[in-house]
Amino acid sequence: MEPLSEINFKLVEHKKESNNTKETTRIEVFSDGVFAIAITLLVLELIQTLHSQTSDGLLKIFSDHWQSFLAFSIGFITILVCWINHHVAFEYIKKVDTNLMWINGLLLFVVTLTPFPTAVLAGYLQKESGTALAIFGFNYILISVAADSICTYAYNHHLIEEEHRKYYYSYKKIYRYAIFYTVIVFFICFVSVVIPVFLYIILFAAFAAPKKSASTLNKIRLARKKDNLKH
Amino acid sequence: MEPLSEINFKLVEHKKESNNTKETTRIEVFSDGVFAIAITLLVLELIQTLHSQTSDGLLKIFSDHWQSFLAFSIGFITILVCWINHHVAFEYIKKVDTNLMWINGLLLFVVTLTPFPTAVLAGYLQKESGTALAIFGFNYILISVAADSICTYAYNHHLIEEEHRKYYYSYKKIYRYAIFYTVIVFFICFVSVVIPVFLYIILFAAFAAPKKSASTLNKIRLARKKDNLKH
Amino acid sequence: MEPLSEINFKLVEHKKESNNTKETTRIEVFSDGVFAIAITLLVLELIQTLHSQTSDGLLKIFSDHWQSFLAFSIGFITILVCWINHHVAFEYIKKVDTNLMWINGLLLFVVTLTPFPTAVLAGYLQKESGTALAIFGFNYILISVAADSICTYAYNHHLIEEEHRKYYYSYKKIYRYAIFYTVIVFFICFVSVVIPVFLYIILFAAFAAPKKSASTLNKIRLARKKDNLKH
């Protein structure tokens, strides 16, 4: 009877695991829904440009509203990057509690809000470029804080699969750094326009592939530790 | 052949369970979709503020429309609290029938409606604060009634996992109390503005962590029972 | 080794089944998304009423726009009934092919369209009640045709679990009847307003619980068969 009981045990464990999976699945489905809608609502602002001037030719409308198309692309990439990072962060989370739901709710709050700074960017990029950029930059600070909170909470409360804990540590580190980075760039927005745009592109590039960034960071840290040991 | 047939039995049972899971999953996916969209549509009202006055500066628009931002936050938290409570309620429901779909539909009706009282709040908080607040308060009554109906129906028709039945009882109790609470606050709205706001914050706090509230309620009831036995 | 190979066989079968499940799951998730969004977009028309007259008091706006609230409720119930019926129809479908995707797409087309006749109803219920009602009625014809097509196709191409085939037959019958019913009511719309409203309420009642309606229909048919045998 030994072998059977072990299978029994495995089936029971499988059920318990699938219960946890169900919970994490539901928070992911809800979040995916919010990401998907926020990213799709952006197009409504584009359509709006068609209604504002109906007497003009099509090409004139396009050239008059190039900021709307630019803002649409920036808003789209912002939310997509958020989603990709959210995806990676939740890949290793095996359990969800009410606190994590609230912290995740904070992130969704900012994601839901994103079409607003996008619309600000479309309408005020030429008139008040500094303020418009700073508002979008403030959005990035909020996103970084929310992402850092999710990872730190999941890490500290052992909601992550034990085998990936070490990896998750360096993963969560990159969001901590992102907070400092976005705060600094936010203040630069009030002085310059070109520099923050350049710095935001670097930010995008780093978080476009969060797994790679995390492992690069890990290598740097290990190399530094070795260096310290030598001296 | 005994051991095998038991495995067979387990696999068959696993299939039956997974059929039930599929059913509950679909009602959850649909509900999650409605929650996610309702919560994201709120931003459209914020964007609207940008279109109303295009000649003003950005900061002036922000200070003129602080009610819109406040209403957005309140609407967001309202729907998020609903979702968290919906999540907990359905965590223990193992089967779904047509009646439950309709009762769940009642809740979704109110959730779908929520962006409307939010827009009322944004537009009339200063002009007709009492009426605006009462309309939002009426929304809370409807939510409580719908949540109570779901839990009561699921409890009475044994749609809950048997092992969690006792826990679910005290869980469903908190929604019953919420009905009385929201009805009373609704009438206070016509007399005062400060008191209902304060009372709604308490309501939010209680339902932000429904599991904790339910277990606190349970402890109070047990303590009272003990007291009664003593006397 | 016999027992093991049987377990093997079961695991392989389980995998194949889970592949089919994945396919049906995805068409359901997409459909659920469309249902959820269509049902939530209805509120945008309600919010619109707030923007049309900003000088009026809140209660005046509400009493002026009672048709919008009525239309919102009708639109909501219509889409919810569709979703419940869609849910039941797909519960027994075990496989999905490209043709079924297209037929399902036809249903989604009508569901997506539904907010439009709802807005027509809200705006023209008083001015052109007959035409407005007929447009909504035309929507019901399209829904019936799409629902009947899904069930007939799934039935004829053996996409249904074999054990539920008999039940599915009477289930599919009720959509066939619905086509005739909605076509007749559509033409009555041009003559009267009260009668079609009354007939649509009966229609709603019948499809609010499709499983019950199907089994009632089944009993009637069996009773009639028996009667025929006697004579």
Added chain:
Amino acid sequence: MEPLSEINFKLVEHKKESNNTKETTRIEVFSDGVFAIAITLLVLELIQTLHSQTSDGLLKIFSDHWQSFLAFSIGFITILVCWINHHVAFEYIKKVDTNLMWINGLLLFVVTLTPFPTAVLAGYLQKESGTALAIFGFNYILISVAADSICTYAYNHHLIEEEHRKYYYSYKKIYRYAIFYTVIVFFICFVSVVIPVFLYIILFAAFAAPKKSASTLNKIRLARKKDNLKH
């Protein structure tokens, strides 16, 4: 103990597989959400037509805005065809990496954008038919490029189930051809209106059932190979 360890092995493998499934599921849920929302937002433009002229009769509005209804149908079918093809492409993908998420993001970008050219079509089909058609045609080029990128990347990086690799090759081929096709039709738009419309209908017909088109293409290629061997 041999048999048991094999079961163990199978259960472990089942878990690993289900992890991969979870990942692909999430990208599918997110994509399905985007498809579902983009397809449902199209109706907002239809509702807009009701608000533009409130003094006219219903039937006059309908006959005045037949382009809006036509554009709605075209936009709907476009996104539905995209979804069906996306569904088939991901059916055989068993693993997802960050790069594929970005390439899929490119497709979603175009899908999200689609309501915009649809609105252009509705508003400018009569005034500037050539330009309006070319803008919609440009959308089709982008879709083809994105679809081809997904399939080519998945094929080259062995993200497809090994047993379907051969089939996937001819499947990916049809998207490569679609790029050339749509580019050519795009340029014809500047010369004629009737011919591109006719050519787009053929395009729709080919991608309405991508599996059939792929296998037809496969047969043609095999026949040609045989022919070559003979000569």
